[in-house]
Amino acid sequence: MDNWIIKKRKMVRCTSSNKQQKREEHMKDGISGLPDEILIAILSLLTLKEAACTSILSRRWRYLWRYITASLNFDSKTLLAPAYYDSYLYQAGPIDYDALASKDEENRTKYVSCVNEVLKFHLGSYIDEMRISFEFRGHYPCDIDDWIKFAMEKGVQRFELDLLAGIQPGPWMQLYDFPNMENFKFSSITSHRHHVPRTIGSAAGFYSLAVLRLLGVNIMDGVIENFVSNCPFLEQLCIVGTTYLVNIKIAGPSLKLKSLEISHCHSLENLEISAMNLVSFSYSGRDISVAFKNVPLLSEVSIRGEFCSSFVFGSCKHSSYIPQIEKLKLQAFDEDFLQFPKYFRELGNLKQVELYILGFIGCSLLSLTSVIKASPKLSKFSLRMILAENGEQVIRDGQIAAEKEATKCHHQCLKVVELIGFVGTSREIDLVMHILEVAPSLEKLIIDPRPVLYIVGHPGDVRRMETGKERALQLKTRLPATVKLVIL
CATH class of the missing domain: 1.20.1280 (Monooxygenase)
Structure with missing residues (x-):
């Protein structure tokens, strides 16, 4: 009897264990296996x-x-979600700036601690991308040094150090000084993606670097040249808001560099570029000396600031690369920018142009069409307008007729015209009518009445949008049947 009871208990335990095992197996998800x-x-x-x-x-x-291994993206705006800014921006009454600054510093400390914690426990042998984005304000330089070293040790391919986090750079800002590259070594040891055996934990340096973006970082001329010379896979280089750069030379027989962006480098005087593979060049800042010596593939150019005026009114300085441009962006907040030269230098290969202008409501826009006349292959013309209501614009007798005559042509390739920030003033209507006259090939007119610097819910912007949309609809009756009107 006792033996039977013992056997029975063993059978019950075995059955219970089997049921528990089956229950656990049933509860297991397929992905964890x-x-x-x-x-x-x-x-x-x-x-x-x-x-x-x-x-x-x-x-x-x-x-x-x-x-x-794919991406370590430390964006302060998403990592910490500082919604407290919104509460201050939209609250009624005066803003407590001391409380705002205190909260801002608290968030910055949390951000740095978070980055340090993640990097401390990261166990991957390499990373493809690393992005740091927060306001520097003179704090935590030693931590940033360590982050750079971490990126080097992991053989990062795409590295962005953004210490502006959306803030407009200026010469008054306190910037982080990028370490002297003599303290770092560009190793020829690379990761498996370049078919070279890689030892886990080795200092691969920046040898594998393909994209480098430095914003709000002070960096010396020699350091930039070191990156260019020692990073054979570098394709994109972006430098924004440094005060140390004076003379930059981007050159090398085996450069893979395809995109170069330089912006708000207030001490920069000379830029020399010799890059066989360069396709895109963007520059924003003062008028400097730029020498393009060997850029056969350059086709996309974006220019802002004083250098933009140099391009428009002193195009002879840019003759070495103007003929090959296919996409062009020009932005200058200068009233003189609205008075384009009557005989603009020919842009023989230009297919797309975008002009970003600032003026007063009532100012003439017709001279801008000299770009259309100078570009026989142009297919798309975009105009972003910030038209201020303050100020007076006097239109001299005969000015409109003279500008129409100067920009008159018979364009056969222009298909799309885009007007952004459209208010519907008589001068804007003059512009549309003139384009219809000189470009019978036009197929689509896109009108976006939203202000270029649109603030969601702002009463003035909402009224301007509604007015612009109404006037755009009225314009439809004046368009030929072959032109499609699109109102955004």
Whole structure:
């Protein structure tokens, strides 16, 4: 009897254990059974914050996010979600700036601690992309040094150090000084993506770098030249808001550089570029000496600031590359910019142009069409307008007729015209009618009445949008049947 009872108990325990095992197997999700490599690849598709949240799912997932290799994006605006700014911007009554500054510094400290914590526990052998974005304001330079070293050790391909976080750079700002590259080594050891064996934890340096973006960072001329000379895979280079650069030379027989952007470098005087693969060049700032010596593929140019006026009114200085431009963006907040030269230098290959202008309501816009006349292959003309209501604009007798005559042509390629910030003034209507006259090939007119610097919900902007849309609709009756009107 006792033996029977013992056997029965063993059978019950065995049956219970089997049921528990089956229950656990039933409860297991299929994805957790995948190999670590696949799970890490999946986590690498998520944002850093989302990937870290998976650590609470189970023991199996607890540390997997530390191995992600695709992207470490430390954007202060999303990482900390500082919604307190909105509460201050839209509150009634005076703003407590002391409280705002205190909260801002508290958030900055949290941000730095967060980045340090993640980097401390990161276990991946390499990373494809690393992005730092927060306001520097003179704090935590040693932490930033460590972040740069971390990026080097992981053989990063795309590295962005944005210490402006959307703030307009200026010479009065306190900037972070990028370390002297003599303290760093550009190693020829690269990751597996370049088919060279890679030792885990080795200092791969910036040898694998393909994209480098430095915003609000003081960097010396020699350091830039070091990057260009020692990063054979570098394709994109962006420098914004540095006060140290004076003379930059971007040159090399085997450069892969395709895109170069330089902006708000207030001490810059000379720029020399010799890059066989360069396709896109963007510059914003004072009028400087730029020498393009070997850029056969350059076709996209974007220019802002004083240098823009130099391009428009002193085009002979830019004759070495003007003939090959296919896409052009010009932006200058200068009233003289509205008076384009009557005989603009021919842009023989230009297909798309975007003009960004500031003027007063009532000012003539007709001279801008000299760009159309100078570009026989132009297919799209875009105009972004900020038209202020203050101030007076006197139109001299015969000025409109003279501008129409000077820009008169018979364009056969222009298909699309886009007017952004459209208010519907008589001068804007004059512009549309003149374009219809000189470009019978026109197929589409796109009108966007939203102000270029649109603030959602702002009463003045809403009224201007409504007025612009109404006047755009009235314009429809004056368009030929072959032109499609699109109002955004």
